[in-house]
Amino acid sequence: MGKYKRVLLKLSGEALAGDKKTGFDEATCIEVAKQVKEMTDSGIQVGVVIGGGNFWRGRTSNTIDRTKADQIGMLATVMNCIYVSDIFRFVGMKTSILTPFECGSMTKLFSKDRALKYFEKGIVVFFAGGTGHPYFSTDTGAVLRAVEIEADTILLAKAIDGVYDSDPKDNPSAKKYDEVSIEEVLDKKLAVVDLAATIMCYENKMPMQVFGLNAENSIIDAANGINNGTRVTV
DSSP states (O other), X not given: OOSXXXXXEEEOXXXXXXXXXXXXXXXXXXXXXXXXXXXXXXXXXXXXXXXXXXXXXXXXOXXXXXXXXXXHHHHHHHHHHHHHHXXXXXXXXXXXXXXXXXXXXXXXXXXXXXXXXXXXXXXXXXXXSTTSSTTOOHHHHHHHXXXXXXXXXXXXXXXSSSEESSOTTTOTTOOEEXXXXXXXXXXXXXXXXXXXXXXXXXXXXXXXXEEETTSTTHHHHHHTTOOSSEEEEO
């Protein structure tokens, strides 16, 4: 293993919930942790961003202010990172959680210098709390952190196994891309990540690998450059 030196792994909150759709499926989280440990043992530095959809989505409610809804979503990602980072520790890794806002003694404030120092010590760094601002998704937060830490690529682990030309839930004939350029993602509105995140990838030449989390050894394969999903090129 060793195609990359440093990667940003973006995990879907819903994918970590498994069939339950909410909360955590511990077996799924342990399997993710084991794969990441294999990566770190081989020398790959790993940053992690986790969505909050297993608890709350920013637009879940129409009865409360969007800013407040997004703040709830940010805290959902903090809860996810506290849980998953402890599962990572259970399988033998060192972890730290960084947030863009003070969160008591549960996390430390994000800075690039702090993150890079942790990477050099072999620590898996969780980036929780999104960007710290409303109206930005965890997709955008993930791309922002990937660019800041100078990651080689984003490994985008989703509930779906790649990028399609239309929603396979609605269209049984939807075509899956093996490889697609970020320009094509923008032109065709393929919704790999949200628009703000897509533009940030385009402007900063940040490639992505999109794959299904639940496939066997999917994270390790992606870290090795084995394309079982969709490669988004820049």
